[in-house]
Amino acid sequence: MNQEGVESESAIVNQLKRLLLAIEVSGRAILPGTNDQLLQSIVDAAARIFGATAASLALVEKDGQSLVFRVATTVPGVESVVGMRVPIDRGIVGYVAMTGQPIAISNVREDARFNQDFARSTGYMPQSILAMPLISNDRVIGVMEVLDKINAPTFGLMDMELLAIFAQQAAIAIDQSQHFDQLGRAVLLGLQTLASQEPGQYGHLLGALQDSQGYSEQDQEILELADLFYDIRMLGEAERRMLLQVTSAFRDYCRSRPGQFGFGRI
């Protein structure tokens, strides 16, 4: 490899390192440990708090026509619903996704259909159900449900209120993880481009990494912000400290005046 090639390679490695770090920083900024384990723990905690036999969380597919179960508690002897798909026009989960309204139902088994085919296929037929929509940016992104309250025939309004808190946390977690997924895909795209290039010819790498199609506008801004923070961090310790102080002061100022910069909903 000639001298020019080595130089450009070291430059690209530096740039790649810098971008990966920026993405890591932005990941941290928008993603406080969000993943399926967090959703799993939300569902497990909900089941415990409600004294429910089972709990699960299903997400609306992109086409808006079906839901897929993402996490669920483990019920001994019962096939897991995780990965199962249900059409949006069927069952309690579908109704809640359609209307954005929570609902509590009991006496399920004897009296009505309630998507029984699906319940039969998993080997578990609930007696009572409480289902709550997960709402993000005014849209239903999924449904969380708890099944069969132990020692009580039905779920009440207080249960509904309590599950709303769990559902809100889950919705925030999912919303954040979806942003991270977009960033992750963009990085993957960049790395794939890198792998397909001849050594020393990495001209398109940055373009691919920064391909705006991979990011939403919000992600793009977060990346720019992360990049900016990285630059300042590299200037030296005093600059880092100053950045921290200025940023904290700005945050506190914004918090004290919600809505002034259009941040009121964040």
Next chain:
Amino acid sequence: MSSEPLRPAWSQSFSPEALQIVMTSGPIAHINPEWAWGGSTGAGVRVAIIDSGVEADHPALGGMVRGGVIVNYDEQEPNKVRIEPEEQPVDIFGHGTACAGIIHSLAPEAELYSIRVLGRDLKGRAVQFAGGLRWALENQIQVINLSLSTNREEYYALFHQLTDDAYFKNATLVSAVNNYPVPSYPSLYSSVISVAAHEGKDPFTFFYNPSPPVEFGAPGIDVKVAWIDKGYTTSTGNSFAAPHISGIVALIRAKHPTLTPFQIKTVLFACASNTQAG
């Protein structure tokens, strides 16, 4: 990202410890349930249920379903909806049948119409909902039961216009508020009768809340309701409280056909179980 703080649920105003006695005076104090709906069966009043459909042949409906439509989302059409008549309405979830059953149990001779606005897709849901409301107004429906709402700001104006149209056409809109307190349209508009659930079981016992936007509380907890496939279930939610009020409004409209929506609201206020002549 939307992360509204959780506030006490709308239903809390109707819990035994929170319930307030509200004083009435003057001629309003003389209005009582006997005057308002005594002897009425709801005969001749057209009531629409905007929901998941209505199972027309469900025994809990006593053969009172007179027709219905399916409101489909269609980008090519004006107002983005295509209306499909449905002579023998069906229900895809059970919820609409539950609401219709409650209305029929209170107003056994009211004529029921199914307006199905839920379909195979989440896309266009609020537009379908608006289309259903428009169809009801164009077809001389007098009482409209809405157990659905949207919290999307972009529909604020559209639903405001439709609820005004309803008022001027003398159609009474009865709407369930969302089960948790987020803004929901059109349930929070003043010309709409907004309803949350209370814990009581007597179908004719309802309460007035002097702290709007939710004005009335009706039974909605562990209510035995009709469901699809001629079944029944026990259900909880504000969406089961609204049809109790819709049924009572149908009774009032049948007995006093000239009352306007705000006058009906006043009659409901006077007849609420927590109002007292002072």
